[in-house]
Amino acid sequence: MKIPIQLQQQNLEELGSRMPVPTYNRTDNKIGVVHVGVGGFHRAHQAYYLHQLRQMGEASEWGICGIGLRESDTKLRDSLKTQDHLYTLMVKHPNGKIEPEVIGSIVDFEMGTTNKERVISHMANADTKIVSLTITEGGYNFNPTTGKFNFDNPDIQHELHHPQDPITIYGFLTAALKRRRDAGLPSFTILSCDNIEHNGDMTRKMLLAFAKVQDADLAKWIAQEVCFPNSMVDRITPVTTKADIDTLQNYGVHDAWPVTCEPFIQWVIEDKFSNGRPAFEKVGVQFVPDVGPYEKMKLRLLNAGHSVLGILGAIHGHTTINACVQDEVFANYLRAFLDKEATPILGDIKGINLENYKDSLLERFANPNIKDSVSRICSESSAKLPKFLITTIHENLAKGGSIKFATLVLAAWCYYSDKEADQHGRPLEIIDVLQSELHQAAAKTKNDPLAFIKQENLFGNLAKNNRFVEVYTFMLQELYKNNRITKMMQSII
């Protein structure tokens, strides 16, 4: 066994005999991208695309500075700092093969909690041409039912009245954009990489709502100058485990926080940038005039499919997504949901064969080497389900389509939130910013079967729709009668 080498710039040459490492100069490049929300996904996706470009000898002016806006990002900042911002990406193939590669495209990291001025000045720097975001579906501060900006958030109130002391993404963006405008610099592009339909349009709408109240002149400048391309992003990126860190030691590198992912990767972007962009097309990124159909396809099939497996799987006692799809009942249920409820609302998508896309989803979910946890999928369901699944129920209700496959997921979500346990009584944690609201609403189910669904911020007017209410209450009763979830799934298929 090789003695593991500490991942650091000065050790790259030695490491190069063990795995691919960056061959480009990382010390004198410019920061062209400031990225907010550096989780596993960003490191497996955008940072990887830029790394590939750099390996081709391109894009030296497109170094990435990562930004953390939450206290909890400090741990990653510290880990990356001791490794000169290098990290290992471990691509895990279904046949068990692991391909580790050291990624070097991130060159700096700042915390918005403690170093606000450094964050603003990075964004406002003339070299910065793109500010990209993976701040999660819940990070955009809007009401999923009304689509309106949430001005009740105390952090938002604070930064509206103290523009020099930003806290959320909106405060940082306006502070930096104001500085650019005042200095006569062109705006940067704001590139959302989160799983939200029309993610760019939505970011624009939210930022303008905020800016109009904070500084109306600035809002006008933003409306004219800033481009917000919509984009569809895709790569399954599980949570890094201790076992991954240990496995990597066997490959001869010590990395405090590597990232694992599947081989599949996709990025479809609208080609509207305020101030230039890297030649991403050279590494397989697709540029299209309208990303809408691709986004909708991905969110309503892949992400919704994940949630269907995750929530039903959790209640049953499965702990990974691959265990779910290896279970025939779950695989059949998922396919039936995709075919009968999600596909009918998608329409034709130019250049895409939806049957092949769905086949490939099932294959990707079945990758036994990925071990994507059901708990990751269920986490923050209150931000995910309205966009991935509940909207599909609304659309099917409007056109008389099937709703039963998705409705069982909502009944199971209520059960999960109420019992905080699976059907065998084993504890299930609710990892969600709305944890206590979800639990409290679900706990009223015994007296009012619709209590959970009456949360209008999540479900809109579903509790007032007779057809939905009938299907939902029947399923809920069956579930609470201790009917096994798999038995119910079989009877629905």
Ligand code: CS2
């Ligand atoms: C998942 C996504 O968070 C979730 O529930 O569906 O993280 C999914 O793995 C990615 O969007 C894949 O591109």
